[in-house]
Amino acid sequence: MINWAEYTIVKTENMLRRLDTLEFPLSYHVGILGTSGFTAFGGFFKICKPKKEEKVFVSAAAGSVGNLVGQYAKLFGCFVVGCAGTKQKVELLKEKLGFDDAFNYKEERDLKSTLQRYFPHGIDIYFDNVGGEMLEAVVANMNAFGRIAACGVISDYTNSGKHTALSMVDVIYKRILIQGFLLTDFSINDYDDFMSKTMDYIRAGKLCVLEDISCGIESSPSAFVGLFRGDNVGKKIVQIANE
Template sequence: MAEEGSGHVRNKQVMFKDYITGFPEESDMYVNTDNTVILKLPEDSNGILLKNLYLSVDPYLRLLMQKFNTSGVFSPFTPNTPLRGYGVAKILESRDSKFKTGDLVWGAVGWEEYTVSTNTEGFFKIEHTDVPLSYYTGILGMPGMTAYSGFFELCSPKKGEYVFVSSASGAVGQLVGQFAKSIGCYVVGSAGSEEKVNLLKNKLGFDEAFNYKEEPDLNVALKRYFPEGIDIYFDNVGGKMLDAVLLNMKFLGRIALCGMVSQYNNLERPEGVHNLISGIFKALRIEGLQVYRYYHLYPNFLEFILPLIHEGKIAYVEDIVEGLESGPAALAGLLRGRNVGKQVIVVARE
């Protein structure tokens, strides 16, 4: 709502309260409705003014809620400022020649209705609007690029190989599994509920899936699904799962370290990995993934993924909530496994 004669409009925001330990709660964030913004860039600006449409809720955001931070992409949140992450937005004004008013983009924005960005390097113009715009928070955005670069660039997959994906129903895992199936791999995923296991097998096309919470011995479980061993492990959880996988890898196997969500709430005392010696015995290649290193491949990725979407050859599951005020619950719930599919916040529909 505009303030009479001021040129200001309300800019609702989801604010970060203070640094935390353990699991985040809704109360660690709050919604601010008192902030206002002028919908015009300063004359000396080289940036862009954005109206945010969709926000991406991702596990890595937990890393930014404490002073100890190893993400390498974003710095920790500052108390009493808006959370920030990836989102889809419409440009209301641009002082950058790469963009013009009315363009749709995805990139790093604040958890707020409007964002002014002075750095436009991390923004991608959305050229294909014949798919849902929310897809650019996931399958066509950072998570999609993560799955694509992590699987094809780091794992060097071959037809017929045996692939295991943890947190397989999440934004990245569901795509890795389908990419692996598309080239003829045998794929097993793990998830944290029967609903998610059924989703993996019945909608996303995994060969097998299991609920890790119901497995008293992960090593035994993996031997059941991979009696001859694992060629590729796409790791989204770390911890005990990674430790068990190391015992079940084949010689010359590859492990992509994409995420370690099991450790994000305990970085002060993370679980140790005890079976790393298997990396020597089996000549494993283990590599950490930072997706921004592969953003130059984004055009190649679109050429690969868009036909699959248009032809209905890939399934994609979103868990959408409405309104910025839903943000704290969405993030807290994501880190407790309550979401099914890619968690998205609708800020405004274009």
């Protein structure tokens, strides 16, 4: 259901089926086992094509997709640094999610040198949720044959008209790949792979599930606006009613 409503009239009966939640809470199926999880999994494994020990940077790393990218990358054997917009989120990334390091981008004045500090040997993979200045700074710090999965542009959504000033000289000489993607691009095989691996990880306690649940249809507007202000930690979910 994609309406923001307590009740919806659905005219064709076969459009609806009851979700088999398997052994997991219903909410997992809109987050870690839903679009957020599949976006993180497909974007990281299919677009970024990681190799073990590569250096991975994730922006909006406490967000619904970013936190999972970082966790998948750690489980795969990469070195992972994330950025977020509050001290609490940065602590969470380092202490609960197992990121190798993390920083609060709002406290940094020069993102290029910040990234150089966290990646003295350069960035191999960037999972981009924000675009803008952060993407510019990543390109300047990227290694040869680096890959950028372009997943979101929160900086453009909230700051229309301001585009990312990309150094194409860097893109060419470092042979950087930038690939925009949507989760609908991945195949059913990718989906099966994602579901089976992710369920195994959750069962084994290897993936931490971050949910940020508010209650009641009346909390929807503030929940939505909060996404653009960076209020949420993990998947933002509005629970309309109990099951």
